[in-house]
Amino acid sequence: MNNSLQHILVCSLVIVLSLPAQAVEPTILTGIVTHVRDGDTIEMGKIAIRLNCVSAPELKELLGPQSKQIMRSLVDGKNVQCELDGTKTYDRLVGTGYLEGKDIGISVIKAGLALDCLRFSGGRYANYEIKGVAAQVKLPKYCR
Numbered sequence: 001m002n003n004s005l006q007h008i009l010v011c012s013l014v015i016v017l018s019l020p021a022q023a024v025e026p027t028i029l030t031g032i033v034t035h036v037r038d039g040d041t042i043e044m045g046k047i048a049i050r051l052n053c054v055s056a057p058e059l060k061e062l063l064g065p066q067s068k069q070i071m072r073s074l075v076d077g078k079n080v081q082c083e084l085d086g087t088k089t090y091d092r093l094v095g096t097g098y099l100e101g102k103d104i105g106i107s108v109i110k111a112g113l114a115l116d117c118l119r120f121s122g123g124r125y126a127n128y129e130i131k132g133v134a135a136q137v138k139l140p141k142y143c144r
Contacts, residue, residue: 027084029095033075039067039114040105041092042075049082050092053121054105056114057137067113074107075099117143 031044039056042049056071057064075097084095097104108114109128115137116125 026095027086029082029084029093030079033078033080036068036072036076038064039071039108042071042080042097042104044080044082048092049084049097050089050094051105051108052085052094052096053117053124054108054114055117055137055139055143056108061138062136063113067108070111070113071104071108075104080104113137115139115143119143 029044029047029049031047033042034045035043037043037048038059040051040054042051056067059065059068078099081098082093082095083098084093087094099107105114105125106128109116109125110130112130112133115134116123116129117139118126119142
């Protein structure tokens with residue numbers, strides 16, 4: 001590559017990197033919850049959404065069925081708004097769910113059937129955890 005072309009590329013890169021970053025608007029998905037997989041995963045039609053920063057027990061674990069049941073009673077058949085963060089885990093999009101403007105994750109954690117996934121939340125839900133739940137609900141390694 002000649003010096004002239006190299007100089008143009010470097011200058012172009014400097015200009016692009018010096019431009020202010022544009023804030024990316026989150027993707028909002030609104031729809032009726034058609035299925036509840038467990039305490040932290042819901043479906044709207046064929047779209048599965050994993051609640052961001054919430055760790056509910058698996059169905060075969062202690063409190064798993066209860067966690068699913070509270071989620072089902074909370075959102076099944078209801079219109080929910082999900083603010084997707086652009087990530088995906090397995091077949092699920094990741095986002096924060098809202099029912100009538102209230103964060104669904106807070107509801108499940110306040111019920112004592114899920115924990116704050118600190119690694120991703122930065123402690124956003126820590127104040128809603130019920131004392132003693134951490135001894136019953138196994139927090140996955142990816143949350144620590």
